[in-house]
Amino acid sequence: xxIMNYIMLLLVLSFFLPAVSEAEGTIQSKINEAxxxxxxxxxxxxxxxTLVITKPIxxxxxxxxxxxxxxxxPVVTISGESVTLKNIKVEHCGDEKEATAIYVTGSNHKLExxxxxxxxxGIRLDNANGVTIKDSExxxxxxxxxxxxxxxxxxxFENLKINNVLDGIYLEKSDGNTxxxxxxxxxxxxxxxxxxxxxxxxxNASRANITGTMLMESKRTVVRNNKFLSNNKSVNAQGLLIxxxxxxxxxxxxxxxxRVGIFIEEAENNRIDTNKIxxxxxxxxxxxxxxxxxxxxxxxxNVNDAQAIESANNQVNGNYWDAASKIxxxxxxxxxxxxxxxxxxxxxxxxxxxxxxxFQTPGLILLQNxxxxxxxxxxxxxxPLMNMTLEVEKEKSTxxxxxxxxxxxxxxxxxxxxxxxxxx
Amino acid sequence: xxxIWHSELRMTIRQRxxxxxLVLWVAVLSLLFLVQSSAPSLSGYxxxxxxxxxxxxxxxxLFMLIIGSFSIAxxxxxxxxxxxxxxxxxxxxxxxxKIGGQFTAQAIVFTxxxxxxxxxxxxxxxxxxxxxxxxxxxxxxxxIFFFLVLGITLGCIxxxxxxxxxxxxxxxxxxxxxxxxxxIGVLGLVPYPWIAPLMKLALVxxxxxFIRVSLVINLDGGAVFGQAxxxxxxxxxxxxxxxxxxxxxxxxxxxxxxxxxxxxxxRKRR
Numbered sequence: 001x002x003i004m005n006y007i008m009l010l011l012v013l014s015f016f017l018p019a020v021s022e023a024e025g026t027i028q029s030k031i032n033e034a035x036x037x038x039x040x041x042x043x044x045x046x047x048x049x050t051l052v053i054t055k056p057i058x059x060x061x062x063x064x065x066x067x068x069x070x071x072x073x074p075v076v077t078i079s080g081e082s083v084t085l086k087n088i089k090v091e092h093c094g095d096e097k098e099a100t101a102i103y104v105t106g107s108n109h110k111l112e113x114x115x116x117x118x119x120x121x122g123i124r125l126d127n128a129n130g131v132t133i134k135d136s137e138x139x140x141x142x143x144x145x146x147x148x149x150x151x152x153x154x155x156x157f158e159n160l161k162i163n164n165v166l167d168g169i170y171l172e173k174s175d176g177n178t179x180x181x182x183x184x185x186x187x188x189x190x191x192x193x194x195x196x197x198x199x200x201x202x203x204n205a206s207r208a209n210i211t212g213t214m215l216m217e218s219k220r221t222v223v224r225n226n227k228f229l230s231n232n233k234s235v236n237a238q239g240l241l242i243x244x245x246x247x248x249x250x251x252x253x254x255x256x257x258x259r260v261g262i263f264i265e266e267a268e269n270n271r272i273d274t275n276k277i278x279x280x281x282x283x284x285x286x287x288x289x290x291x292x293x294x295x296x297x298x299x300x301x302n303v304n305d306a307q308a309i310e311s312a313n314n315q316v317n318g319n320y321w322d323a324a325s326k327i328x329x330x331x332x333x334x335x336x337x338x339x340x341x342x343x344x345x346x347x348x349x350x351x352x353x354x355x356x357x358x359f360q361t362p363g364l365i366l367l368q369n370x371x372x373x374x375x376x377x378x379x380x381x382x383x384p385l386m387n388m389t390l391e392v393e394k395e396k397s398t399x400x401x402x403x404x405x406x407x408x409x410x411x412x413x414x415x416x417x418x419x420x421x422x423x424x
Numbered sequence: 425x426x427x428i429w430h431s432e433l434r435m436t437i438r439q440r441x442x443x444x445x446l447v448l449w450v451a452v453l454s455l456l457f458l459v460q461s462s463a464p465s466l467s468g469y470x471x472x473x474x475x476x477x478x479x480x481x482x483x484x485x486l487f488m489l490i491i492g493s494f495s496i497a498x499x500x501x502x503x504x505x506x507x508x509x510x511x512x513x514x515x516x517x518x519x520x521x522k523i524g525g526q527f528t529a530q531a532i533v534f535t536x537x538x539x540x541x542x543x544x545x546x547x548x549x550x551x552x553x554x555x556x557x558x559x560x561x562x563x564x565x566x567x568i569f570f571f572l573v574l575g576i577t578l579g580c581i582x583x584x585x586x587x588x589x590x591x592x593x594x595x596x597x598x599x600x601x602x603x604x605x606x607x608i609g610v611l612g613l614v615p616y617p618w619i620a621p622l623m624k625l626a627l628v629x630x631x632x633x634f635i636r637v638s639l640v641i642n643l644d645g646g647a648v649f650g651q652a653x654x655x656x657x658x659x660x661x662x663x664x665x666x667x668x669x670x671x672x673x674x675x676x677x678x679x680x681x682x683x684x685x686x687x688x689x690x691r692k693r694r
C-alpha cells in the first residue's frame with residue numbers, strides 16, 4: 001500500500017513539476033519573456049545557470065543572489081542597449097584561458113553592486129560604449145584581468161574594489177574612459193592602458209601591486225589625485241610607469257613607499273606637476289626620455305630623489321627636495337643653490353646589474369667622487385623651492401610601548417652592569 | 425671559561441674609558457634619533473634610515489675592532505697571558521671567555537645608551553616605530569658582535585697594541601670604506617659571468633655588508649637590489665632569514681674561533 005501511495009505521489013508530482021518549474025522559471029526564461037524596459041527581481045538564493053541578456057531590461061537581486069557557472073561561456077552575457085544589472089553575486093569557476101564572469105558589448109549598460117569571483121577574467125568589455133560599472137567588487141586568482149576593455153570608449157568605472165587579479169583595469173585601444181575612486185590591490189598592474197587615449201584616472205588607490213599604473217603608447221591621459229602606495233615587492237616595481245606615452249598630465253597624486261615612484265621611459269611631453277613623492281627608493285627615474293616637465297612636486301624621504309640616464313632635456317624646476325641644501329637670499333621662495341641628482345649609481349648598475357647590492361653602502365661616498373658624471377648628464381633643479389607644495393602629515397606612534405622598550409633596555413643593562421661589577 | 429668571562433666583564437666595566445663610551449653612544453644615538461624625528465614617516469627604509477645605518481656602519485665596527493684586538497693584545501704585551509698559561513687553561517675557553525665578557529660589557533653600555541637616547545627622543549616629543557627601533561637595535565648589536573669577534577681574532581695574531589690599532593684601522597677601512605670600490609676594481613678584471621657568484625661570495629665574506637643587506641631586506645627593501653638577487657632575497661627575509669642569519673653567525677664564529685685558537689696554540693709552543 002505504501003509503495004502504491006508513493007508511486008501515486010510521484011505521478012502527481014511529475015504531472016505538476018514541469019508546470020511548477022515553468023512558473024518559477026529559470027532566470028533566463030523570465031528574461032526571454034520580459035518586455036523592453038521591464039524590471040526583473042530575482043529572489044534570494046543560488047542559481048546555477050548562465051544568462052544572455054540582449055534587450056534593455058533591469059535585472060535586480062533581492063537579498064543574496066549567487067549566479068554560478070563552470071561552463072566555458074560567461075555567466076552573464078550582455079549585449080544591445082541599456083541593460084541594468086544590480087545587486088548580484090557572480091561566480092565563475094571555469095578555468096579555460098578566456099573564461100569570463102561577465103561579458104559586455106553594446107552600449108549604455110549599467111552594472112551596480114556586483115560581486116565577482118573568478119578564476120580568470122572578471123568583466124570584459126568588447127566594443128562596449130557608455131557603460132557604467134560602479135560599487136562592485138572583483139576577486140580573482142591572478143590569472144586574468146579584473147576589467148578588460150577592448151575598443152570600448154566613454155565608459156565609466158567608479159568605486160570598484162579589485163583584488164588579486166592580473167591587471168586591475170586593462171584598457172586596449174579604448175578612449176575617453178573615466179576611472180574614478182577605485183581600489184586595486186595585490187595584482188600585477190593596477191591600471192594598465194595600452195594604445196588608449198584621453199582617459200581620465202582620478203582618485204584611485206593602487207597598492208601592493210607590481211606596478212601601480214602603467215601607461216603604454218597612450219596619449220593625453222590625465223592622472224589626477226591618485227594614490228600609489230607600497231608597490232615595492234618586485235624588482236620591477238614602480239608606482240607609475242609612463243612608457244612611450246605623450247602628453248600625460250600627472251597632478252596631485254601621492255607616491256609613497258614604492259621602489260620607484262614615477263618611471264618615465266622613452267616618453268615625451270609629459271607633465272608631472274604638484275605631486276607628493278615620499279619614502280620611495282627612487283623618487284623619479286628617467287630613461288631615454290626628453291622634453292618632460294617635473295615641476296612643483298614635493299620630494300620627501302626618498303632614498304634617491306631623482307635619477308636620469310640618457311635624458312638630458314627635461315625640465316625639472318621649482319620642486320621641493322628635502323635632501324637639498326636650501327638658501328633663499330632674495331625672498332622669492334626659491335633656493336639659490338642648484339640641486340642636482342647624479343645618476344652615477346644607475347650608470348654603474350646599468351653596466352653590471354649585480355652592483356645593485358651596493359645600494360646605499362657606506363663606501364659609496366668614495367665611489368661617488370670617482371664616478372662623478374659629466375655636468376650635462378645631471379638632473380638639475382635650478383630653483384628648488386624652500387617650502388613644500390603639499391602638506392606632509394607626520395605619522396603618529398603610540399609612545400607607551402616605546403617607553404616600555406626604553407625602560408626595559410635601561411633596567412636590564414643596568415642590572416647586568418651591577419652584576420658585572422660585583423666581586424665574587 | 426666563566427672565570428675569564430666574568431673577570432673580562434668586570435675589568436671592562438671598571439675601566440674609566442667604559443664610561444666615555446656611554447657618553448659617545450648617548451651623544452651619537454640621541455642625535456640620530458633627533459634626525460630621524462624630522463622625517464615624516466617612521467617605518468620602512470627611507471633616506472633617514474639610510475643615514476642612521478651609515479653612521480652606525482662608520483663608527484661601530486671601528487671601535488669594536490679596536491676594543492676587541494686591544495683586549496687580547498694588552499694581555500700579550502704586559503705578560504698577563506704568559507702568566508695565565510702557567511695554569512691549565514684551554515685556548516678555546518680563554519677566547520670564548522674574552523668574547524663573552526667583552527660582548528656583555530659592550531652590549532650593556534650600548535643597550536643602556538640606546539634606552540637613554542630613546543627616552544631623550546621621547547621626552548623631546550618625537551615618535552618612532554617600535555619595529556624600526558628594534559631593527560636598528562639588532563642591526564647595531566650584530567655589528568658589535570661580529571666586529572668584536574673579528575677584533576679578538578686580530579688580537580690573537582698581533583704582538584703589540586700599536587700593531588693591533590693599525591691593523592684594526594686597515595680592516596675597517598677595507599671592509600667599510602673602500603669595499604665597493606675595491607670589489608668593482610677586482611671584478612672588472614674577471615669574466616662577466618663570474619661577477620654574480622663573486623658578488624654573493626663577497627657579501628658573505630664581509631659581515632658588515634651581510635648585516636646591512638639583511639636589514640634592508642628586513643625593512644621591506646629587498647626589491648631594490650634588483651633581478652640578480654631575486655633568489656637571494658627570500659633567503660634573508662623572515663622567517664627563513666632568521667635561520668640563515670643564525671647559520672651565518674655560527675659559521676662565522678666557528679671559523680674565527682678555530683683560527684684564533686690555532687694562533688694561540690702556535691704562540692704557546694714558541
